[in-house]
Amino acid sequence: MSKPLLQVRNLTTKFGNGPGAVTAVNNVSFDVDAGETLAIVGESGSGKSVTALSILQLVPDPPGRITGGEIVFDGIDLTKLNEDEMRAIRGNRIAMIFQEPMTSLNPSLTIGLQIGEPINLHKRLPWQKAYDKAKELLDRVRMPDARSRLANHPHQFSGGMRQRIMIAMALACQPKLIIADEPTTALDVTVQAQILELLKELTRETGSALILITHDLGVVARYADRVCVMYGGKIIETASALDLYAKPLHPYTRGLMASIPRLDQPAGLRLVPIKGQPPNLAQLPPGCSFNPRCGEVAERCRRDVPELMKADDKHMHACWMAPHV
Amino acid sequence: MRGYILRRVLALIPTLIFASLIVFVTIRLMPGNIIDLMLSQNDVSASKQTREQLEAALGLDTPMYVQYFKWLGALVFKGSLGNSLWTNTPVMDEILHRLPITFELGIMALLVSLVVGIPIGVYAALKQDTIGDYILRTFSILALAIPGFWLGTLVMVFPSIWWGWSPSVRFIPFSQDPIGHLLQLALPALILGKAFSAITMRLTRTLMLEVMRQDYIRTAKAKGLSVGTIVMRHALRNALIPVITLVGLQAGALIGGAVILEQIFVIPGMGLLLLEAVGSRDYPTITGVFLVFGVAIVFINLLVDLSYGFLDPKVRNR
Numbered sequence: 001m002s003k004p005l006l007q008v009r010n011l012t013t014k015f016g017n018g019p020g021a022v023t024a025v026n027n028v029s030f031d032v033d034a035g036e037t038l039a040i041v042g043e044s045g046s047g048k049s050v051t052a053l054s055i056l057q058l059v060p061d062p063p064g065r066i067t068g069g070e071i072v073f074d075g076i077d078l079t080k081l082n083e084d085e086m087r088a089i090r091g092n093r094i095a096m097i098f099q100e101p102m103t104s105l106n107p108s109l110t111i112g113l114q115i116g117e118p119i120n121l122h123k124r125l126p127w128q129k130a131y132d133k134a135k136e137l138l139d140r141v142r143m144p145d146a147r148s149r150l151a152n153h154p155h156q157f158s159g160g161m162r163q164r165i166m167i168a169m170a171l172a173c174q175p176k177l178i179i180a181d182e183p184t185t186a187l188d189v190t191v192q193a194q195i196l197e198l199l200k201e202l203t204r205e206t207g208s209a210l211i212l213i214t215h216d217l218g219v220v221a222r223y224a225d226r227v228c229v230m231y232g233g234k235i236i237e238t239a240s241a242l243d244l245y246a247k248p249l250h251p252y253t254r255g256l257m258a259s260i261p262r263l264d265q266p267a268g269l270r271l272v273p274i275k276g277q278p279p280n281l282a283q284l285p286p287g288c289s290f291n292p293r294c295g296e297v298a299e300r301c302r303r304d305v306p307e308l309m310k311a312d313d314k315h316m317h318a319c320w321m322a323p324h325v
Numbered sequence: 326m327r328g329y330i331l332r333r334v335l336a337l338i339p340t341l342i343f344a345s346l347i348v349f350v351t352i353r354l355m356p357g358n359i360i361d362l363m364l365s366q367n368d369v370s371a372s373k374q375t376r377e378q379l380e381a382a383l384g385l386d387t388p389m390y391v392q393y394f395k396w397l398g399a400l401v402f403k404g405s406l407g408n409s410l411w412t413n414t415p416v417m418d419e420i421l422h423r424l425p426i427t428f429e430l431g432i433m434a435l436l437v438s439l440v441v442g443i444p445i446g447v448y449a450a451l452k453q454d455t456i457g458d459y460i461l462r463t464f465s466i467l468a469l470a471i472p473g474f475w476l477g478t479l480v481m482v483f484p485s486i487w488w489g490w491s492p493s494v495r496f497i498p499f500s501q502d503p504i505g506h507l508l509q510l511a512l513p514a515l516i517l518g519k520a521f522s523a524i525t526m527r528l529t530r531t532l533m534l535e536v537m538r539q540d541y542i543r544t545a546k547a548k549g550l551s552v553g554t555i556v557m558r559h560a561l562r563n564a565l566i567p568v569i570t571l572v573g574l575q576a577g578a579l580i581g582g583a584v585i586l587e588q589i590f591v592i593p594g595m596g597l598l599l600l601e602a603v604g605s606r607d608y609p610t611i612t613g614v615f616l617v618f619g620v621a622i623v624f625i626n627l628l629v630d631l632s633y634g635f636l637d638p639k640v641r642n643r
Contacts, residue, residue: 091548103540118548153638
């Protein structure tokens with residue numbers, strides 16, 4: 001098998017200094033193959049967005065900084081690049097789509113300029129050609145009347161349309177990897193599905209790999225090839241999407257599954273929430289971070305930190321109790 | 326848009342009537358009236374008869390409201406601001422002669438403040454909490470705290486003591502010597518723009534810090550744009566809208582500052598005209614100058630409001 005497109009190894013990202021520092025991403029490793037869709041799932045504060053920003057080296061510094069690990073993209077370790085070399089990758093070979101389409105576009109610039117910008121910058125096309133490309137991209141994200149809308153400003157579009165613009169912008173330079181950080185969280189449910197379908201379809205056409213960050217396991221089941229589940233800044237389970245649904249091994253993953261409604265459940269069954277609160281990253285409990293909320297907690301869970309263990313070839317988990325349950 | 330401008334200009338009329346009324350009345354209530362001044366200068370023994378003759382000649386013998394309506398009528402129907410009580414020349418001519426000079430001084434001061442304030446503000450924001458930021462912020466407080474009249478006086482006095490050089494007290498018209506003219510205005514413009522540039526710098530810094538935290542700046546970074554492009558194309562435009570508002574609000578302060586600096590540097594603009602007129606109790610000149618200042622301030626603010634349309638597409642599309 002060829003090398004993965006992206007290899008993240010032991011990535012650690014901290015916020016702040018000294019004893020008050022918070023480890024938002026703690027020793028995280030995962031791979032993304034060319035063309036595949038990897039979902040990163042977790043609650044707010046689980047470190048999934050910081051992981052995404054770390055890949056593009058966009059963690060606000062100060063206070064955040066990557067303190068360890070490697071991010072190897074297409075054979076290059078991104079953590080070793082300087083700012084200029086990194087800029088040549090951003091928007092060009094790795095593009096990002098953000099959560100808030102309402103605020104992620106510049107209110108005072110036309111969308112034609114905003115979509116054409118990376119083309120003008122990275123492909124060195126003159127503005128007129130970049131605008132032509134922008135028009136094609138708007139057609140591809142199914143923006144009606146694309147030519148005349150190039151001159152419009154963001155406030156003249158709905159949330160769903162703005163997210164289409166963000167997608168067009170991300171696709172502009174045919175990146176090998178697109179990172180979508182909760183691309184549909186701020187949208188209406190009906191629009192969510194449209195946007196995800198579009199994203200999936202376009203990445204399939206272009207062969208771009210997709211990292212889909214979400215807290216919605218329903219999204220994962222439908223759109224992801226593989227899944228990483230994050231909790232307290234760590235990956236606690238990773239498997240193919242099918243495997244994860246068939247036999248979730250970590251109690252947290254099972255808790256997440258039990259807390260969403262499923263069509264194949266008997267009617268009248270109540271949803272089971274995960275009790276307790278997501279952990280405070282500044283004061284993680286000893287041992288497994290999930291132990292205060294875990295229903296299957298054992299002596300060892302309060303003492304030793306579990307690292308990722310192999311259940312089988314493609315399925316890994318970080319739970320001392322998993323093999324027995 | 327044309328309707329909007331028309332409405333704004335019409336709204337100007339009651340404002341100016343009210344302002345002129347206040348000026349008209351208060352100036353006449355000032356102690357030391359013009360008749361006393363004229364009589365003392367000419368060394369005429371102030372008999373009651375001469376006083377009355379002089380009052381009648383100057384049109385000051387009628388009740389104040391009659392004088393006001395006469396003045397207003399002349400303004401509305403003849404476009405006249407009356408004649409100077411001392412020289413009997415039309416006030417309008419004098420003002421039209423002086424206005425360009427003050428206007429020039431104000432524009433130069435404004436340019437100084439923007440050219441200095443905006444780049445420094447951007448720099449301080451990008452280098453937030455570094456040594457450079459602290460030094461620039463300290464200097465801005467200093468620039469705000471030093472009064473313009475004091476600095477103006479120092480500039481007049483010390484170079485002449487140290488180097489035997491002092492700014493020309495004879496006015497150089499642009500048509501005679503353009504460079505000498507601009508150089509003559511440069512010093513007062515620098516001093517006038519100084520405090521305003523400090524305010525501009527502080528406001529720009531704050532707004533840039535705010536804008537640079539916005540999501541769309543993160544989007545711009547994720548596209549691979551350089552800091553320079555992000556600032557120039559994405560940030561500055563959004564940060565500058567309130568700075569433009571400040572320009573309008575500061576117009577009054579700028580005019581007030583010009584009055585003082587024209588006096589110090591002996592520049593024959595509106596400020597000097599006003600000071601001389603107040604000193605000699607030349608009522609029509611004072612009222613005329615204030616009226617023109619009022620019109621200027623209102624029009625500057627109208628221009629500011631119209632400029633939002635160019636900077637903010639949400640306003641433009643309305």
